[in-house]
Structure formats: structure tokens, C-alpha cells
Amino acid sequence: MSNAPLRIAVAGASGRMGRMLIEAVMAADDCQLAGALDVPGSPALGQDAAGFLGRTSGVHITADLKSGLANAEVLIDFTRPEGTMAHLAVCRELGVKLVIGTTGLSDTQKAEIAAQAKHIAIVQSPNMSVGVNVLMRLLDVAARALSEGYDIEIIEAHHRHKVDAPSGTALAMGETIAAALGKNLKDCAVYAREGVTGERDPSTIGFATIRGGDIIGDHTALFAGTGERIEISHKSGSRAGYAQGSVRAARFLRDKQSGLFTMNDVLGLR
Structure with missing residues (x-):
């Protein structure tokens, strides 16, 4: 070389x-x-x-x-x-x-x-951060272990100037989790909720998007079960x-x- x-x-x-x-x-x-x-x-x-x-x-x-x-x-x-x-x-x-x-x-x-x-x-890659890519590996492990009895939501926040939503990283998180569950994200993603939505479909992966200020990039995957919840997060300070x-x-x-x-x-x- x-x-x-x-x-x-x-x-x-x-x-x-x-x-x-x-x-x-x-x-x-x-x-x-x-x-x-x-x-x-x-x-x-x-x-x-x-x-x-x-x-x-x-x-x-x-x-x-x-x-x-x-x-x-x-x-x-x-x-x-x-x-x-x-x-x-x-x-x-x-x-x-x-x-x-x-x-x-x-x-x-x-x-x-x-x-x-x-x-x-x-x-x-939708995110070049070393930490975020380690996060993806953790999500794969978590999704396989928590495949039953846990509702999965992905929450992301970025600055007011970001033009796409959900973020590429949030979508990659969803794709990682869906693949670990043997699913295609396109078939199970829910990107918006408004009005009388009915009970949550446990087979879905939900997304929530926040835009404001100068937030560089925060991403959290929430696995919400009965009596407990697990949150796996990455927050960028720079x-x-x-x-x-x-x-x-x-x-x-x-x-x-x-x-x-x-x-x-x-x-x-x-």
C-alpha cells in the first residue's frame, strides 16, 4: 500500500x-x-x-x-x-x-x-458515525430477543433545516429491526398517527419525527413491554x-x- x-x-x-x-x-x-x-x-x-x-x-x-x-x-x-x-x-x-x-x-x-x-x-451509509453503526448491531440483538410482547417505536430529532423525514438513520434503524424480525419495513412501518387511530397493531414499527432548533441528531429505539421498557439511544453533540x-x-x-x-x-x- x-x-x-x-x-x-x-x-x-x-x-x-x-x-x-x-x-x-x-x-x-x-x-x-x-x-x-x-x-x-x-x-x-x-x-x-x-x-x-x-x-x-x-x-x-x-x-x-x-x-x-x-x-x-x-x-x-x-x-x-x-x-x-x-x-x-x-x-x-x-x-x-x-x-x-x-x-x-x-x-x-x-x-x-x-x-x-x-x-x-x-x-x-445513512449515517457515518461509528457509534450509530454500533447502535445498529445492538438493535439487531435487541429485536431478536424482544420479538414478542414488545411494541417498537423509533423517535428521531434533528435541526430545523433538515429536509427529509424520517431521517435516513431512523429508516435504517427500522430496516435493521424489521430484518431481525423477518419482516420488510415497507409492510410494517407507521409514519403518522392522527385522530381516532384505534389500538396499536403490535406487528408495526412506529416512527416519530421532531424538527427544531440546532439539534444535530438524536435517535432512540423504544421497545415497550408490559411492566418495562428498553430504550437504545444515540445522541450526537457534534x-x-x-x-x-x-x-x-x-x-x-x-x-x-x-x-x-x-x-x-x-x-x-x-
């Missing part, structure tokens, strides 16, 4: 998550910031990508995908579905590997990512956990030529 720094580009470079990713890449001794992308019209275009840190990286934020990815080995993308799909096409063309943390992707978009993974290596996990995923891809991977692969949890 090469000892040269891993050359990483960051999409959404002027956003909250983009800046956290840039800071994480620049703090990693074995990584180098090699590109910074943002949308056309962004006031950050042309600026040094590390300027917000009071540092100079020599990498300027651009909306030109090909020039922004020209020197990169891996792109980390936490943007929106339409942006991610545009980035995916250019990454395939240039042979750039991809770490995708974008949520709200449609089934069609996920299928396209899987198709392109036959040509380039991709890590895709986006740093997502950034560190993303850099770890980028390192995982260094020696991969193609394939679609998840954080389970990155963390050896399979």
Missing part, C-alpha cells in the same frame, strides 16, 4: 457538514484535501477551502466537478440526492471512489449507485463523529477497486 497521503475531495464544501469534513481531512496525517465542491452561485466559490479555519490549503472551492475532482482519489458527499447523483456520474467517469452520506435517496437512485459500484468503489467516520470510510476504500460497501464493512461488523 502506498504511503502517500490519501487525496480526498469534499462536496458541499461551504456547508456545516462540508466544513467539518474539511477540518477532519486536514487534521488527518495520512490524508490530503484534494478538492472542494459547491453549487453554482455559492458565495464561497473561488475561496480557499480551509479559509474558515484561518488556514491555507491551496484548494479553492469550485462548481466545476471535473476540475474539482481531477486530483482526488475519493470524494466524500453529504449533499442532496440530485447533487450526489451528478457527482456519482463524474466520479464514475474519472475513476474517483465515493463515500456517500447523503440521505433521502430514492430506490431508483440507490439502484443507480449499486450499478456504478460495479465500476468504482463506494461506501454508502458533526465531528460523522466526519471522523467518513474519513475512516475513505481510508477503507484506498485498496478497493469496485464494490458497494457499508459502514459495517468499514468497521468489520458483518
Whole structure:
């Protein structure tokens, strides 16, 4: 394996998550910031990508995908579905590997990512936090042990700017629990309750969504039985956990030529 720094580009470079990713890449001794992308019209275009840190990286934020990815080995993308799909096409063309943390992707978009993974290596996960991915393993164990006599609810909270609901992480939690129970989440999820709903169907998995303030991301799975309840939670106090996990995923891809991977692969949890 090469000892040269891993050359990483960051999409959404002027956003909250983009800046956290840039800071994480620049703090990693074995990584180098090699590109910074943002949308056309962004006031950050042309600026040094590390300027917000009071540092100079020599990498300027651009909306030109090909020039922004020209020197990169891996792109980390936490943007929106339409942006991610545009980035995916250019990454395939240039042979750039991809770490995708974008949520709200449609089934069609996920299928396209899987198709392109036959040509380039991709890590895709609704949550790049190491802690959240350990949480998923705990949920699998809990769901198998509590498969009878417990009602299951998933509660998530995020900042007022989040545009999709439930969060990708909450959906992944539901999918993990449903799979452990031998179910398909599409057949048992309940996303809204209003009015006279009748008694709760014990075979369902319920979701509750909270949006407000600057909440970075709280997720809880509630297993409510008779006389007891079990809550398995993860609360993010900073986006740093997502950034560190993303850099770890980028390192995982260094020696991969193609394939679609998840954080389970990155963390050896399979």
C-alpha cells in the first residue's frame, strides 16, 4: 500500500457538514484535501477551502466537478440526492471512489449507485458515525430477543433545516429491526398517527419525527413491554463523529477497486 497521503475531495464544501469534513481531512496525517465542491452561485466559490479555519490549503472551492475532482482519489458527499447523483456520474467517469452520506435517496437512485459500484468503489451509509453503526448491531440483538410482547417505536430529532423525514438513520434503524424480525419495513412501518387511530397493531414499527432548533441528531429505539421498557439511544453533540467516520470510510476504500460497501464493512461488523 502506498504511503502517500490519501487525496480526498469534499462536496458541499461551504456547508456545516462540508466544513467539518474539511477540518477532519486536514487534521488527518495520512490524508490530503484534494478538492472542494459547491453549487453554482455559492458565495464561497473561488475561496480557499480551509479559509474558515484561518488556514491555507491551496484548494479553492469550485462548481466545476471535473476540475474539482481531477486530483482526488475519493470524494466524500453529504449533499442532496440530485447533487450526489451528478457527482456519482463524474466520479464514475474519472475513476474517483465515493463515500456517500447523503440521505433521502430514492430506490431508483440507490439502484443507480449499486450499478456504478460495479465500476468504482463506494461506501454508502445513512449515517457515518461509528457509534450509530454500533447502535445498529445492538438493535439487531435487541429485536431478536424482544420479538414478542414488545411494541417498537423509533423517535428521531434533528435541526430545523433538515429536509427529509424520517431521517435516513431512523429508516435504517427500522430496516435493521424489521430484518431481525423477518419482516420488510415497507409492510410494517407507521409514519403518522392522527385522530381516532384505534389500538396499536403490535406487528408495526412506529416512527416519530421532531424538527427544531440546532439539534444535530438524536435517535432512540423504544421497545415497550408490559411492566418495562428498553430504550437504545444515540445522541450526537457534534458533526465531528460523522466526519471522523467518513474519513475512516475513505481510508477503507484506498485498496478497493469496485464494490458497494457499508459502514459495517468499514468497521468489520458483518
